[in-house]
Amino acid sequence: MKKNRMHWALPQMQRNEAGLLARGLLLALLAGVGPGVASSAERPVVDLRTWPTPDMDLSKLPDNEQSRMIRLGHDLLTNTSEYLGPEVPDHSKRYAGTNMSCGNCHRGAATVPYAAPLIGTYSVYPQFQPRFGKMVSLESRINLCFTHSLSGRAIPEDSIEMKAFVAYIEYLSRGVPKGAKLIGEKEMVVEEPKRAANLVRGEAVFKQQCVACHGDNGLGKRTGTVGDHKGYLFPPLWGADATSESASMFRILSTFQYVYVNMPFGQASWDRPVLSKDDAYDVAGFVVSHPRQPREGEVAKDFSNPLDKPEDFPWGPYVDSFSETQHKYGPFDVIRAEDAAAREKAKLEKEAKANLTSPPAAR
Numbered sequence: 001m002k003k004n005r006m007h008w009a010l011p012q013m014q015r016n017e018a019g020l021l022a023r024g025l026l027l028a029l030l031a032g033v034g035p036g037v038a039s040s041a042e043r044p045v046v047d048l049r050t051w052p053t054p055d056m057d058l059s060k061l062p063d064n065e066q067s068r069m070i071r072l073g074h075d076l077l078t079n080t081s082e083y084l085g086p087e088v089p090d091h092s093k094r095y096a097g098t099n100m101s102c103g104n105c106h107r108g109a110a111t112v113p114y115a116a117p118l119i120g121t122y123s124v125y126p127q128f129q130p131r132f133g134k135m136v137s138l139e140s141r142i143n144l145c146f147t148h149s150l151s152g153r154a155i156p157e158d159s160i161e162m163k164a165f166v167a168y169i170e171y172l173s174r175g176v177p178k179g180a181k182l183i184g185e186k187e188m189v190v191e192e193p194k195r196a197a198n199l200v201r202g203e204a205v206f207k208q209q210c211v212a213c214h215g216d217n218g219l220g221k222r223t224g225t226v227g228d229h230k231g232y233l234f235p236p237l238w239g240a241d242a243t244s245e246s247a248s249m250f251r252i253l254s255t256f257q258y259v260y261v262n263m264p265f266g267q268a269s270w271d272r273p274v275l276s277k278d279d280a281y282d283v284a285g286f287v288v289s290h291p292r293q294p295r296e297g298e299v300a301k302d303f304s305n306p307l308d309k310p311e312d313f314p315w316g317p318y319v320d321s322f323s324e325t326q327h328k329y330g331p332f333d334v335i336r337a338e339d340a341a342a343r344e345k346a347k348l349e350k351e352a353k354a355n356l357t358s359p360p361a362a363r
C-alpha cells in the first residue's frame with residue numbers, strides 16, 4: 001500500500017518541483033553533507049542565499065482553488081492591514097493590533113535571506129519553540145507573529161486566512177526537502193560588539209541613517225491616512241502602532257542582526273552591510289529603548305522556563321545574576337557564560353534524576 005502511494009506520487013510531482021529538489025540535493029552535497037559529516041548526514045542543507053527565488057508572478061499559477069489560496073496568502077502577508085488590521089470595517093476581522101504588515105519584516109514577500117524569509121519554512125515545521133518550551137505547528141508559529149509581532153490576537157486555525165498563509169508558505173517552500181537545515185533563515189547571526197549599547201551614539205546614527213524613512217519620531221509614514229487601513233510606506237519602529245514589547249524585534253540582538261543586513265532599506269543586504277557593527281548595535285539599542293504596545297496577558301507567560309530565555313530577553317527572572325538592564329543592552333558574553341553553566345547544571349541534575357527513578361531493567 002505504502003509502496004503504491006510512492007509510486008503514484010512521483011509522476012504527479014511537477015517537473016519544476018523535481019528540478020528544484022534535485023538542485024536542493026546538489027546544493028546539500030556541495031554544502032558538505034555526506035560521508036564524514038556524520039551528525040548532519042541525514043539532514044540535507046538548503047542555502048537560501050543561493051536558492052532560486054520562487055516565481056513571484058502568481059498570476060501564472062494554474063486556475064484552481066489552491067492557486068487562489070496561494071495568491072490570497074501573498075496578499076495577506078504583504079497587505080496585512082487591509083485584510084486583518086485594526087482599522088478594517090469588519091470588526092470581527094481585526095486580528096492584528098497594528099497597521100503593519102507581515103511583509104514589513106518578512107521583506108520581499110518573505111523571500112529575502114536573513115530578513116526572516118519563509119522559503120523552506122513549510123518543510124521545517126513542527127519545530128521546537130523556546131518561548132513555549134514545546135514543539136509548535138506552522139499554524140501556531142504564524143499565530144505567534146500575530147500575537148507578538150503584530151500585537152494582536154490569534155486567527156482561527158481553520159480560517160480561510162490561516163489556510164491561505166499556509167498555502168503561500170508551502171508555495172515558497174516547494175523543492176525544499178522535509179527537515180532540511182536552512183542557511184539564510186531568520187536573522188543573520190552576527191557577533192555583537194563586546195560592550196553595552198551606547199544610546200547616545202545610537203541616537204546619532206538614527207538621525208543620520210533612519211529618519212529619512214522612519215521619521216524624526218520613529219513613527220514611520222503611513223501609505224494613506226489614519227483610519228484607511230492601508231498600512232505603511234515606512235513602518236513605525238516604536239510607539240502605539242509598532243510591534244509589541246513581546247516581539248523578538250523588541251530585543252536588541254534581533255534588531256541588531258536584522259538592521260545590520262537589511263537597513264538602510266534598498267542599500268544594505270546580507271553580503272553588503274552598510275552600517276558598521278558598532279552603529280547597528282547602538283542604533284538597535286536606541287530603537288528598543290522606546291516603548292511600544294506593552295507585553296501583557298497571555299504573551300507575558302513566554303519563556304516560563306527561564307533556562308530557555310535568550311540572553312537579550314529584557315524581563316526576569318533569570319538563571320543568572322545579571323540585571324534586566326544588562327539583559328536589555330549588554331554586554332552579553334558574561335551573561336552567556338553564566339547561562340551556559342546553569343543549563344549544563346540543569347542537564348546533569350535531570351540525568352541524575354532519570355537514573356535514580358528508572359527501574360534497574362531499563363538502565
Ligand code: HEC
Nearest residue numbers: 101102105116121141142145146149185186187243248249
Ligand atoms: C515586527 C516584525 C515581524 C512581523 C510584523 C511579522 N513577523 Fe514573522 N517573524 C519575524 C522574525 C524576526 C522572525 C524570526 C524569529 C526567530 O528568530 O525565530 C519571524 C518568524 C516567523 C515565522 C517562522 C519562520 C521560521 O524561520 O521559523 C513565521 C511562519 C512567521 N514569522 C510568519 C509571520 C506572519 C504570517 C506574519 C503576519 C501575520 C508575521 N510573521 C509578522 C518578524 C515579524
Ligand code: HEC
Nearest residue numbers: 103104105107108209210213234235236237259263264265
Ligand atoms: C530608504 C528608507 C529606509 C531607511 C533609510 C531605513 N529604513 Fe528601515 N525600513 C524601511 C522599509 C520600507 C521597511 C519595511 C520593509 C518592507 O516593507 O519591505 C523597513 C523596516 C524596518 C524594520 C522592521 C520593521 C519595523 O518597523 O520594526 C526595522 C527594525 C527598521 N526598518 C529599522 C531601521 C533602522 C534602524 C534604520 C536606520 C539605520 C532604517 N530602518 C533605515 C525603510 C527604510
